[in-house]
Amino acid sequence: xxxxxxxxxxxxxxxxxxxxxxxxxxxxxxxxxxxxxxxxxxxxxxxxxxxxxxxxxxxxxxxxxxxxxxxxxxxxxxxxxxxxxxxxxxxxxxxxxxxxxxxxxxxxxxxxxxxxxxxxxxxxxxxxxxxxxxxxxxxxxxxxxxxxxxxxxxxxxxxxxxxxxxxxxxxxxxxxxxxxxxxxxxxxxxxxxxxxxxxxxxxxxxxxxxxxxxxxxxxxxxxxxxxxxxxxxxxxxxxxxxxxxxxxxxxxxxxxxxxxxxxxxxxxxxxxxxxxxxxxxxxxxxxxxxxxxxxxxxxxxxxxxxxxxxxxxxxxxxxxxxxxxxxxxxxxxxxxxxxxxxxxxxxxxxxxxxxxxxxxxxxxxxxxxxxxxxxxxxxxxxxxxxxxxxxxxxxxxxxxxxxxxxxxxxxxxxxxxxxxxxxxxxxxxxxxxxxxxxxxxxx
Numbered sequence: 001x002x003x004x005x006x007x008x009x010x011x012x013x014x015x016x017x018x019x020x021x022x023x024x025x026x027x028x029x030x031x032x033x034x035x036x037x038x039x040x041x042x043x044x045x046x047x048x049x050x051x052x053x054x055x056x057x058x059x060x061x062x063x064x065x066x067x068x069x070x071x072x073x074x075x076x077x078x079x080x081x082x083x084x085x086x087x088x089x090x091x092x093x094x095x096x097x098x099x100x101x102x103x104x105x106x107x108x109x110x111x112x113x114x115x116x117x118x119x120x121x122x123x124x125x126x127x128x129x130x131x132x133x134x135x136x137x138x139x140x141x142x143x144x145x146x147x148x149x150x151x152x153x154x155x156x157x158x159x160x161x162x163x164x165x166x167x168x169x170x171x172x173x174x175x176x177x178x179x180x181x182x183x184x185x186x187x188x189x190x191x192x193x194x195x196x197x198x199x200x201x202x203x204x205x206x207x208x209x210x211x212x213x214x215x216x217x218x219x220x221x222x223x224x225x226x227x228x229x230x231x232x233x234x235x236x237x238x239x240x241x242x243x244x245x246x247x248x249x250x251x252x253x254x255x256x257x258x259x260x261x262x263x264x265x266x267x268x269x270x271x272x273x274x275x276x277x278x279x280x281x282x283x284x285x286x287x288x289x290x291x292x293x294x295x296x297x298x299x300x301x302x303x304x305x306x307x308x309x310x311x312x313x314x315x316x317x318x319x320x321x322x323x324x325x326x327x328x329x330x331x332x333x334x335x336x337x338x339x340x341x342x343x344x345x346x347x348x349x350x351x352x353x354x355x356x357x358x359x360x361x362x363x364x365x366x367x368x369x370x371x372x373x374x375x376x377x378x379x380x381x382x383x384x385x386x387x388x389x390x391x392x393x394x395x396x397x398x399x400x401x402x403x404x405x406x407x408x409x410x411x412x413x414x415x416x417x418x419x420x421x422x423x424x425x426x427x428x429x430x431x432x433x434x435x436x437x438x439x440x441x442x443x
Contacts, residue, residue, distance in 0.1 A: 004139070006312070009429040012151045012422055017133050018141035019108075022096035025151040029429060030070060031158060032088035037215045039208035041065045041093065044153040045146055046201045047194065047259075047414040060099040060233050062203045063146050066222055067215060068092040084215055093150040096223075097143075098230040114387045114398045118379025125390050142317045142408065145415040152418020155425040162428060163293040167191075168417035170260045171372060173285035173409045174272035178265045183290050183368050189254055189261035196252040202240040258410055277406035280382035284318075285409035289371045289420045294358065296366035298424070298431045305362025309423045310371050316415050318408045321374035325357025340365075369424075373416055375409045 005013045009029050016023030042065055049063040070091025075083050115122035120140040125132050133139065156166055167190040171178050198204045207213050213225055229236070245267075248256040255266035273283045299306030307324045314322055330338050333355070340360075341352045351367055358369035387398045405411065 006422060007426040009433075010155060010422065010426040012148075014139075014144055014147045014151075016095075016144065016147065017139045018143040019097065019100055020133070022094055023144060023147040024095070025093045025147040027070070027091040027093070027151050027154060029426075030086050030088070030091045030154055032086050033082075034086045034157070034161075035084055036067065036071075036086070036154060036157070037084075037208075038065050038067055038213065039204070039215070041067075041150055041153050042204060042208060043194065043198050044149050044156075044414055044418065045095070046204055047197055048146060048149050048411050060237065061143070062098055062207075062229070062233065062236075063095055064098070064203065064207060064213070064226065064229070065150050066094040066096070066219065066226075068094050068219060091154065093147070093154075095146050095150060096226055098226065099233060111398060113389050113391055114396055115390055116380055116398060117385045117387055118376070122388075122390060140317070142405075142411070145316060145412075148316070148415055148422075149418045152415075152421045156418060156421040158425055159421055159428065164291060164424060164428070165293055166289065166291045166417055166421045166424065168287055168289040168413040168420070170258055170266075170269065170409055170413055171286040171288040173258070173260075173269040173407060174276055174283035176265060176268045176272050177286075178260050178262045181261050183292065186261045186290065187292070190259065192252045193254040193259045196248055196254055196256075200241055200243060202236050202238075206236050206239055259413055273407050282378035282381050282405070283407040283409070284375050284377040285407065287373045287375060287409060287413045287416050289369075289373070289413075289416050291358070291369040291420060291424060294364045294366070294369055294424065295428075295431065296364055297435075298364040298427050299359065299362045300427070300430065301362050305359075306364060306369075306423075306427060307357070307359045307362060309427065310369075310420060312423070313371070313373055313416060313419050316373070316412065316419060318376050318378070318412065319373045319416075320376045323357075323372050323374075324359055325370055326355040327357075327372060330355065340367075369420075371416075371420065373412065375412050378405045378408050380405075 004015060005011065007029070011028040013026040014023070015026070042063070045063040045065060049061055070086055070089050071084050072082055072087050075081060112121070115125065124140055159166060165187060167187050169178075169186060169190055207229065213222055217225075243256065245256045248254060249263060254261075255263055255270075258266040258269050260266035260269060269285075276283045299309075310324065311322045313319055326333065326338060338355045340354060340356050343350055343352070349366070351365065354367050354370065356365060356367075357371065358365055358367040384397050387396060388394060389396055
């Protein structure tokens with residue numbers, strides 16, 4: 001299988017599937033001297049995982065990560081203080097599948113003759129044949145995005161060291177849109193939402209904050225604990241603290257389900273999705289990603305333009321469109337309206353608008369980079385649909401009985417956020433290399 005690799009200098013390879021033993025992210029280009037914990041990586045994974053709220057699939061995967069390679073097992077010399085620091089070698093993050101039971105496998109076996117409309121099941125069967133990993137859609141399942149989140153979290157932390165901040169949120173869902181809000185406020189709201197989710201996630205508290213699983217433990221120790229946790233998924237979930245919408249709004253200033261900075265819009269989104277889900281159907285929407293602090297000139301021309309590279313987020317399952325800045329609205333603008341005119345204030349270049357979304361000619365302008373993703377409705381729905389028997393080509397009907405999400409939008413934003421970070425870090429390494437070489441040559 002090809003196509004599971006991204007990047008030139010910061011490289012990420014993804015492997016695994018929905019009902020295989022788990023998923024893997026292999027990273028190359030991570031700088032040495034950084035320290036990561038599985039707890040902090042899980043802090044991003046819990047934002048994407050299923051079974052966390054009323055808008056996600058009831059699958060109970062905790063998505064607990066294991067840093068397997070790429071860090072020092074101990075201080076390199078006595079007292080060095082660099083245990084668990086990255087050492088420049090390829091970094092591997094494992095995410096075992098723990099909620100993988102025969103009853104769910106049997107549900108897929110009972111329906112796998114009939115491809116689910118909107119899924120890759122028919123095309124992948126035609127490509128890979130009868131041995132296609134059709135249990136839970138394999139690598140075509142949304143579960144593979146957990147590996148993207150893990151890898152992108154590492155990239156995001158490297159970017160922060162360089163003054164670049166990446167964040168994402170739900171811009172629109174089920175036809176309800178978030179009003180325009182200053183990016184600084186959005187960044188604050190996103191950070192508060194992440195803190196709320198970690199504070200109330202039972203696995204974050206019971207597995208990591210309690211110290212039950214620690215990064216410094218050996219791999220086999222962790223796996224022994226994971227085998228125990230697999231049997232305790234429901235009891236751990238039962239320890240989750242209860243809360244009300246008003247309590248979360250008062251304490252964190254965010255909505256209790258939807259990561260949308262406008263509280264009224266967030267609730268309207270939730271209500272709209274629930275109405276659609278009650279009919280056995282699903283909803284789509286828009287995710288917006290913003291990157292601040294990106295140096296002017298970051299990117300490459302022609303085939304590797306920064307906006308083109310970010311456009312590869314079409315590779316995220318369920319994403320059917322990507323736009324940068326004003327996006328498709330430019331078709332209705334004149335040149336004068338769409339151009340981002342400039343002026344200077346005390347020697348600093350100021351743009352009057354950002355219709356370009358922070359990128360012109362494939363290079364960053366120094367403004368906020370703004371990307372938006374159009375996310376389709378969840379294809380697995382509880383309504384009868386026409387399909388075929390993929391072994392006989394006979395017509396039949398399918399009504400999904402497997403676990404499903406009323407919408408994927410609320411789980412796509414952390415994937416988009418971290419995917420963006422991977423692309424930006426890859427280009428940042430190239431940018432720093434080129435600028436350093438240019439400064440040396442010009443001396």
